[in-house]
Amino acid sequence: MRSCSRHTKALIAACLTMGVLAGCSDEAGTPVDGGPPRPPASQDGAVSAPVTKVLVVIEENHTLDQMHAGMPYLASLADQYGYATHWRARAHPSEPNYLAIVGGSTFGVTDDATPSVNARRVGQAQSIFGQALAAGKSAHTYAESMPENCHQWDHPEKSVGKPSYAARHNPWVYFTAERAQCLEDDTDLSTFAADAASDTLPDIGLLIPDLTHDAHDASLTEADAWLERQLAPVLAGDDFRSGRLAVVVTADEDDRLQDNTVLTAVLHVGLTHKVVDTPLTHYSLTRFMAEVIGVEPLGEGRGAPDMRAAFGL
Template sequence: MHSLHRFLCLVFATCSLAACGGTEGGSTSPASQPTTAVTKLLVVVVENHSLAEMRREMPYTFRLARRYGYATHYRAITHPSLPNYLAIAGGSTFGVTDDSSPASHPVHGRSVFGQARALGRTAGVYADGMPGRCAREPGGGRYAVKHNPWAYFVDERRACLRHDGSMAGFAADAAGGDLPNAGMVVPNLCHDAHDSDCTLADADRWLRSTLRPVLRGPDFRSGRLAVVVTADEDDSSQGNRVLTAVLHPSQHAHVVRARLDHTSLTRLYDEVLRAPLLRGARRAPDLAAAFDLPVGPS
């Protein structure tokens, strides 16, 4: 009975760590029972804060990290923001070293979102505060285009204009099991704790309200959706080491000490999509293997 209870806890994510027979924050392995293969990935990115800061000042987010899983040696690629977002979405910084708009940095070739569309799967970016679809300039409700990587991929502009929108339909998509196969949530400059008048506590509260329908929704509860919460870069205080939480019913207080980086996320997108590995993802440390996520071969 104990084994059955623990399995049900892990699949439906309805119990505390103690009730499921685990220890909070320890180095443990995820459940070994079979789970539904991951066919959807949702990545949420906050801004400019280190692993230590996020642990200390984002209690809800770190509680999720401890409940499911997180990496202790995950590093961003560089500074400033934009090249890190491009690395996540495209497996490369494309030589970009600043935060200029798509007019200054048109990127050619596929993104993970374009890969999804080419394979007949779904893709979507939910950009908080964005004034119009696939907006290529900052504005609106503290929207920053430098945090919306799909807007830079000029060969995918038509798909971006259709599938890169605001947060308006996000909660409904989460509740209805309609989240995309390749998804990203882009908070605005307050909700990602970037602006000086907003704190990590503000970001933590926003993440709580944003992730609630996701974790209660059928995509997550079935096991077909994995959620990754990370930061684009640190505040230059911790060698670009950022908190990266991996939320999935297969994870149970799973602390991963392997070295990972943003191209590991590109690789994870591709493995979830069963797509060829893009650019630097071919050499990237394997996040799916490190967390023993149930994804198929790329």
């Protein structure tokens, strides 16, 4: 009996010790000193909810090395969660890459013309947004500095001043067969923070910085600071913490001086320091988004290298 009593006391002491240690931080990873919340620690291969949502953020015109060196916040997330070392954009200039990601094709587009010119090339094609909505899922584009929903021209127009919103970076506006849906769900950033904080981000989401915050017209440092502000509520939300949401940050193209390899970071709580050397492309992202919502990948996405398998999602 004395032996059993000693064992019981030891067990109680151990439990009390664990309780004290557990009280040092809350589930969200908030430090006891009142500092800012930290993203949850990730564990590669850890059990988490199936990925049911994807949020894509697209930066502009920089290589993998440039983004890793010039965007320390993004680099820290890429190192903490995962990134691809051989991710190739599809073309130059910007526009065909955006179309490739959401439509599975460049549609023969070789310039950055507005929808008044290039929407006819896209024709009646479907986008991943239209696919999602047709499948009973949700889709939304958040385009910074856009003056009205689904706006098809740069703003302000070049005749008036330097544009901050670029229509060529908002691919949904080129899919004329989905115009009514675009007018409903292609908006500015006004609801993004609230949607992120309330875990009501869509099943397929695209976050589009304006020309200052995507590093097109300003520095990578400024783009990085903006990205941190936008992602803070996302990474603190239950969707992300549970594993339901994967966040993909990439660039449309490189600086045209190398081989179009761009940094693509994949943020998910099931990943830890995941470095993927498998060759992947923007069409891999097309495929990934389709697979997450359970639809057939569009166009070149059908045969694209499997991003989901490469990252183990």
